[in-house]
Structure formats: C-alpha cells, structure tokens
Amino acid sequence: MTAAAPGSPGDDTWVVVPLYQEATAVGDVVRELRRTFPQVVCVDDGSTDGSAEQARRAGARVVRHCINLGQGAALQTGFDFALRDASARFVVTFDADGQHRVEDAVAMVQRLRDGEADVVFGSRFLDGRTEVPRLRRVVLRSAVHYTNLTTGVRLTDAHNGLRALSRRAVGSLRITHHRMAHASEIVSLVGRSGLPWVEQPVEIRYTDYSRAKGQSLLNSVNILVETILG
Amino acid sequence: MLLIQGVLVVALLVVGAVLVRSTSDVRHQAVRRILLVLLGVLAVTSVLVPGAVTWVAEKVGVGRGTDLVLYGLVVAFLGFIASSYRRTRVLESKVAELTRRLALDEEARERGVDGPGNAGRPGA
Ligand SMILES: Nc1nc2c(ncn2[C@@H]2O[C@H](COP(=O)(O)OP(=O)(O)O)[C@@H](O)[C@H]2O)c(=O)[nH]1
Ligand SMILES: [Mg+2]
Numbered sequence: 001m002t003a004a005a006p007g008s009p010g011d012d013t014w015v016v017v018p019l020y021q022e023a024t025a026v027g028d029v030v031r032e033l034r035r036t037f038p039q040v041v042c043v044d045d046g047s048t049d050g051s052a053e054q055a056r057r058a059g060a061r062v063v064r065h066c067i068n069l070g071q072g073a074a075l076q077t078g079f080d081f082a083l084r085d086a087s088a089r090f091v092v093t094f095d096a097d098g099q100h101r102v103e104d105a106v107a108m109v110q111r112l113r114d115g116e117a118d119v120v121f122g123s124r125f126l127d128g129r130t131e132v133p134r135l136r137r138v139v140l141r142s143a144v145h146y147t148n149l150t151t152g153v154r155l156t157d158a159h160n161g162l163r164a165l166s167r168r169a170v171g172s173l174r175i176t177h178h179r180m181a182h183a184s185e186i187v188s189l190v191g192r193s194g195l196p197w198v199e200q201p202v203e204i205r206y207t208d209y210s211r212a213k214g215q216s217l218l219n220s221v222n223i224l225v226e227t228i229l230g
Numbered sequence: 231m232l233l234i235q236g237v238l239v240v241a242l243l244v245v246g247a248v249l250v251r252s253t254s255d256v257r258h259q260a261v262r263r264i265l266l267v268l269l270g271v272l273a274v275t276s277v278l279v280p281g282a283v284t285w286v287a288e289k290v291g292v293g294r295g296t297d298l299v300l301y302g303l304v305v306a307f308l309g310f311i312a313s314s315y316r317r318t319r320v321l322e323s324k325v326a327e328l329t330r331r332l333a334l335d336e337e338a339r340e341r342g343v344d345g346p347g348n349a350g351r352p353g354a
Contacts, residue, residue: 043333063337065329077330084334178326229315 010037012089013109016078017042017060018071018161022096023049025209029098030058036102037092038193041081043074059160071161072182076095076175079230085173091170095161095171099210104202106152108164111198117195118169121155139220143184146224151188155199159183169195180219181226232291234301241305245312262313271307288330 015033019026019042020209026042033040042055046068056062061105064079065074075093082088092105100122108120124130125140132140147158163186165173172193177185190197275281276299283295292298 009316058277061337061341063333065333067329068331069326073326073330076326077333078329079336086336176323198320 010039010109010224012087013037013039013092014078014082014085014088014090015040015092015094015105016075016082017044017094018045018074018078018097019047019048019051019055019062019096020045020068020071020074021047021051022213023051023054025098026051026096027054027058028059029094029096030055032102033094034059035107036106039085039088041078043078043081043098045069045071045074048126055096069116070179070182072175072180072185074179075182079170079173079175080154083167089167089225090140091165091167093161093165097213098207099205100162100183101203101205101212104162104200105164108162108200108202111200112164112166115194117198118166118195120164121157121187121197121199122160122202123155123157124160124202124204125156126199129201131206132204135217139217143220143223146227147184147187150227151184151191153187153191153197155187157199158187160202160204164200169193178225179222179226180215181223184223184227234290234292237290238301238305240307244307245305258313260339265306265309269302272302288312 014133015037017033017040022029030040030042031172040060041060042052042060043126044052044055044062044064046065049188052062061081063077065077078093079091082091090109092109094100094105103124108122111117111120124132125144139174140157144155144158159180160183172195173186173189175182175185175189273281276295280295283298285295287293287295287298290298292301
C-alpha cells in the first residue's frame with residue numbers, strides 16, 4: 001500500500017465512505033483512495049458480510065453503526081467524525097461500490113482549495129463520459145427537476161454520491177433524512193445556507209456489480225415520499 | 231356543497247397539516263388525546279342511542295348514521311397514520327443520534343484517546 005507523502009493534497013481532507021454490504025468492493029476502493037487521500041473513514045451501517053473488516057484491512061478508519069440507519073445518517077456520522085479533527089479542511093463523500101473515480105474527487109477538492117466554492121456537487125450529466133441506463137436516466141432526470149423546483153438550486157444531477165465540501169459547509173449542514181432522501185436534502189440545505197456551490201462533471205461507472213447491488217428504482221418512490229413529507 | 235363535504239375536507243386538510251408540519255410534541259399529544267376521548271364518546275353514544283347518530287347524519291347531509299361513522303373512522307385513521315409518521319420520524323432521529331454517538335465514541339476508544347487525526351494529532 002502506498003500511502004501519500006505528508007504535504008500531499010489529501011492531508012487536510014477526510015474522505016467519508018458510506019458502507020453497507022460491500023465486502024467484495026470496498027477493499028479496492030479504499031486502497032485506491034488512499035494513494036491520494038491518506039485519510040479515509042468508512043461509516044459501516046451494521047453490515048453482516050465483513051465489510052468493516054475489509055475496509056479496516058485496506059487502511060481506512062471504520063466507524064460502525066451497530067444497527068442499520070441508512071446512507072444519510074452514515075454521511076452525517078462521517079461529517080461529525082471529520083469535524084472532530086481540528087485540522088480537517090475538506091470532506092469528500094465517496095461511494096464504496098467502486099462507481100466513483102478518485103481523479104474526479106481530486107479535481108473537486110482542488111476547486112475548493114482554489115476558493116471557487118464551499119460545495120462541489122458531482123454531476124454525471126455534464127459530459128458524455130457516463131452511460132446511464134435508460135430507465136435510471138429517466139428517474140434521475142425527474143429527481144433533478146423536482147429538486148430544482150423545490151430547492152431553488154439549479155443542478156444537473158441531484159442524486160450523485162460524489163461531493164466535496166469545505167469545513168464551513170460541513171459544519172453548517174445537518175442531515176435529518178436518514179435513508180436515501182438525504183441527497184435532495186443536502187442540496188436544499190446548501191441552497192438555503194447561501195453557501196457558494198459549483199458542479200463538477202464526473203464519471204459514474206455502471207459495472208455489473210453496481211447494477212446488481214445499487215438502489216432499486218422502486219425505492220425512488222420512497223425517496224419522493226420522504227422528501228415531500230419532510 | 232353539503233355540510234358534510236365541508237366538514238370532511240376541513241378534517242382532511244387538518245390531517246395533511248399534521249403530516250407536514252412539525253407541531254410541538256406536547257401540544258400534539260394533547261390534541262391526540264382529546265380527539266381520542268371524543269371518538270370514545272361518539273362510539274358509546276352510537277351504541278346507546280343509535281337514533282342520535284342517524285339524526286346528526288341527516289342534519290349534515292349524509293343520510294345514514296353508519297356512513298357518518300364510516301367517514302369519521304376514515305378521517306381518524308388517516309390522522310393516526312399522519313401522527314404516527316411524525317412520531318416515528320422523531321424517534322428515528324433519536325435512535326440515529328444515539329447510534330452515532332456510540333459509534334464515534336467506540337471508534338475513538340479503540341484508537342486510544344486521540345481524535346480522528348493521524349497518530350497523536352489533537353482531536354475533538
Ligand atoms: N452506511 C450505509 N451506506 C449505504 C446504505 N445503503 C447504501 N449505502 C452505501 O451508499 C453507497 C451508494 O449506494 P448504492 O446502493 O450503490 O446507491 P446508488 O449508487 O445510488 O444506486 C454505497 O457506498 C453503499 O455501500 C446504508 O443503508 N447505510
Ligand atoms: Mg452504487
């Protein structure tokens with residue numbers, strides 16, 4: 001394992017990885033992340049397949065919820081963890097299933113560093129790199145329209161797990177949607193806080209693994225209901 | 231518009247409001263209990279004096295007493311769903327806070343006293 005040297009771009013950055021039943025994928029994801037970002041925290045959500053052990057062996061810090069709370073709750077736990085580190089300046093959220101690219105995360109943190117914004121949202125719809133399965137594209141597009149209508153923030157992709165946030169942004173957000181409805185919630189919190197944000201084109205890799213394990217489209221019904229009811 | 235239609239629409243709007251607005255916990259609970267008592271009184275009355283319910287039903291334009299009771303039940307049921315959704319959300323938040331706190335403290339303890347920073351870096 002080649003951890004980055006001190007003074008490298010990742011030293012003041014925590015990568016928060018929500019983790020649930022990804023034992024076969026998380027090891028490689030963490031190892032790849034740690035070549036650039038030495039500080040990776042996986043928030044395991046009561047996985048029963050040894051995900052936590054794999055993550056730990058790959059060099060990540062692991063915070064374990066003893067019961068499954070959901071991805072939104074896990075992100076908030078990761079945020080709280082990062083805030084306990086007084087020297088943390090940036091936080092990246094990154095999926096455990098290998099769908100995100102580390103280079104994209106690096107570029108996003110660089111934009112924070114340059115002072116361009118306090119929040120950088122990843123978007124898979126800004127360039128042609130990502131091939132989104134057709135039905136998924138329809139659902140994601142509808143979600144974006146809904147989020148844009150209700151939050152006043154005009155994004156091109158509302159449900160992307162790759163984001164980069166400044167410490168200030170992390171400190172001012174409080175995620176209350178514990179399951180998947182947190183994505184719109186983060187957008188709307190950022191919109192209301194007035195924090196400057198930008199979007200960054202990123203690539204989402206749709207592998208057979210991620211397709212088999214990812215969110216069922218039916219779950220978007222739950223997300224919609226939870227988003228509306230608050 | 232029939233009187234009953236007005237009443238039902240208002241009742242449903244109230245249910246909707248309960249669902250979307252977070253009212254204070256105490257007030258919420260009190261209102262729930264008052265409604266429960268009213269429902270109980272209604273139930274007893276409809277058993278002891280069946281004619282009374284039919285009389286009220288005719289006044290508000292429903293016709294049959296049983297229909298009035300049915301409408302009441304539907305609204306009460308929706309109200310129950312709404313308020314239990316609210317309460318579940320509150321409870322979920324508490325469970326999440328607790329689990330989060332436990333998780334973070336446990337991790338810190340496993341590591342020794344330092345915070346999330348690398349070895350020896352001052353944390354929290
Ligand atoms: N902590 C936690 N993470 C989760 C949960 N469900 C999914 N995840 C993680 O969230 C990320 C994205 O989940 P995924 O199901 O692939 O969502 P999709 O990519 O939007 O289809 C992955 O890193 C999962 O391991 C959960 O209940 N708790
Ligand atoms: Mg995925």
